[in-house]
Each structure stands twice: as C-alpha cells, then as structure tokens.
Amino acid sequence: MLDLDPSGRRNVWARVTQAVEQFTEDLDTLPVAPSSSPDEVRAALSSVDFAAPMAPEEALDLVVSGLRTHQVHTGHPNYFGLFNPAVSTMSVAADTLVAAFNPQLAAWKHAPFAVEAEELVTREIGIRLGYDRDAAAGSFTSGGAEANHTALLMAMTRAFPEFVEHGVRALPGQPTIYASSESHHSFVKAARFSGLGDRAVRHVPVDETYRLDPKALEAQITPDRKNGEYPFLIVATLGTTGAGILDPVGAIASVGARNSMWVHADAAWAGAAALLPEMREHFEGLERSDSITFDAHKWLSVPMAAGMFLTKHRDLMERAFAVDAGYMPVDDNQRVVEPHRVSIQWTHRFIGLKLFLSLLVAGWDGYETMIRNMIQLGRVLDRRLGEQGWNVVNQTPLPVSCFQDGRSSEGTSSDHMRAIVAGVEASGLAWISFMNLGGSYPAARACITNFRNSEGSIERLLEVLEQVRSAR
C-alpha cells in the first residue's frame, strides 16, 4: 500500500514531473496571488475522506490543483515580494532526490557523502564571505531564524561557560543583546527561547539613513554594564528585511572587540551581494564578525527551508551543542564532525543539496551574473518609480525600494499606502508588500530577488500601480 509497484511508481513520478513542468511553463499566466477565501479553500479540501482511499493520480491532481490555485506564486515574474525565491531547476531536482534517498545527516557514518557535501558548501560560502579557509565552519539550518538562534547560543557559550551546564540561573546578571531598531525580530524569539526574555534585546538607535549608529551602540553598552548587566552580543544587520539597510559591520566589530562581545552579522538575504567584488565595500569588516547568518532560500533561489549558520569558531560549536548519546552511530576510525554535536538539530535533512547542485551547475559565475543583473534591475526600478511620481524613501545599494505616492496629498499616509498595496495584490497581476520604514514612513515595498523579474515585469508593476492610484 505504501510502496506502489514499479509501474505504479513510474506513473506517479511521470505525473509529478509533468505537473512541475506544466506549472513552471504556465507560471506567468497564473494570478500572482489568489483571492482565496477560507470557504473556497475548505471546499477544495471537502472531498477528502481518509476512510475511502483514492487512486494515486486522483490524489496528486487534488494537490496540484490546490497548490496552483491557492497560493502566492513567488516564482511569478511579477512577484516583487519578501525575498521568497523563484527556484532553480537543479534545486528542485535536489529536493526530489533528498526525499527519495532520504539520507540521515545526524551522524556522519549514516550519510558520509551528504555530510561532507554540506560541510564543503558551508566552508566555501564562509570563505567567499571573508573567513579564513582553516577557520570557516558552519551548519545548514531550517532558515535565518534558526541560524540567528544558533549565533545567540554560541555567543552565550563563549561569554558564560557555565551557561552550558547550569543555564541562565547560574549567571551573575542579565545578559544583553544589541541590534538596530530595524533588525530582524527573530532575535527577540531567540532571546525568549534561550531563557533570556524579550527584554534582553536592546534596540539601538539608527542614524538618518537607518543604519545602526556605532556611537549610540557604545553609549548604550557602557551604562548597561555599569548597571550590572552583561552585554555579550552585537548584531550587525547586513541588509535589513524591510529596506535593505546595511549596518557598518567594520565599526560594529571594533565596538565588539573593545567590549569583548560576540559580533554576529545577520546577512540572511543580502549576504548574496557580498559574493560580488564590486559590492564588497558595503560589507567591509564582515570578515571580522564571529558568525554570519546566510539564507540560501532567499537570493540564492533554492526552495525553502535552507539557511546557514557560518562561523570561524569551530570548536565552540561542539561546546555549545554536543550532548552525548550512546545510541548514536559513531565512526571511531576517522576524524569527522558529527552533525548532531554541532547544531540545534538532531535528525538532519540533506538541506544543503539544493545549493550544492545549483552551484555545481550554475557555478559562482552563474550566481554572480544573476545577482549583478538583479542589482541593476533594482536601479531601474528606483528610477522608473521616480519617473512615475513615486518617492523612494530608503537609500540602499541593494535592490529593494520602499516608496510613497508623490502624486497624492495622502501619499505619505499609512491608509493610502496600504490601500495601494492591497489594490496591487487584488489585481492578481503583481505582488508587493507594505512596510513602515523607521516607524514613520509608511511605504509600499518592492524587491528584486526573483530571477524572473525583468524590465518588462517592472513596467507591468508600474502600470498596475498607476491603475490602482487613479482608481482611488
């Protein structure tokens, strides 16, 4: 029942690849975002009855039709959304192979090829981002949030060795974390789950371009320490989620060094830009960070969920995460890293294959060309928005534009900009999001991290924006 016979299996695989290819070819004719109501979606599921098993073909058709109809298509050429990727062909092949071969990467001996392939990719990316070949280490994670949580635990382990055995109760005072007011909210979650509490995260003021201000940072750390708190971690965000702001990681690393604090670079989406020589100036000092978050499932265009935690402190990973378990297979004869001893995860899926296979086929050159093109398209988007009377309010070399309506007296209001965004979404012709830059600039937001975005799709977006504006 669970394993079909060979001809049944062949039929299923054929139907699946057919559905995948058809979806990919039809993508630009589908609505970018559905207007599915809960009733409609539940109706699509109403024929489900686990007491009356279906034929495989029928079951597959039910799911393919549900997914085609009821989801935002992040790979659509007119999707300008939140870094959710269009997926590379090789990465889809990779995830398929992973499901079928199902390697268990918790222990090296169970899946040596997969474990070594993941190690190779994390090391190579770490080196490309600036770490020394001998030092670069890391692990694949479910995403940026888990990578940020990993960084927090590594920083805790270094600052408070007693934390590993005795937990936060053994600490002499409140440990504190510093990140800009524009940083990602996953640090608040990580602080909560680590027993530090939400308030351990101190939001540092930003300068007039929304970059973390290193002077304000130091001015916050010093009194906190005097008050008996224990500052231990600084986060530099390299590409904020909302507006693509790049914190000055070099200056932040200096503050970290002066205060003996861990410096973590959250480069979840924009880290990919650091692969380009001409963009390196914006990441100056990244090599001085203790760790980096880098999401393959954003700009590197592989399916969710694939994040990376990168560090130059290999030994500390083991100190932070190793728990002995007699039942785990070990290979005594070889010097290998046991994945379950160096990460939050235990069972570990072959997350890295989608990046490994994509990189094997596209090469660094292929990725660099793609990212370079999108950065240029981002400039086109900025310019064309300006020409159409939309005021771009964020300054960044990265391809994300936050804009207000320069042709309406309401153009800087939250209500107006939310209505513009909702109108675009409802059209089904394009997808952008809403954000509030610095809490005071309500704006529509479009980013170009989808390799199907083109000058044509930018023009399509501008047409839709114009229609929505003039209909108000």
Ligand SMILES: *Cc1c(COP(=O)(O)O)cnc(C)c1O
């Ligand atoms: C997306 C993002 C995260 C969270 O990553 P997930 O992969 O969604 O868990 C963290 N930091 C930044 C800057 C991000 O853009």
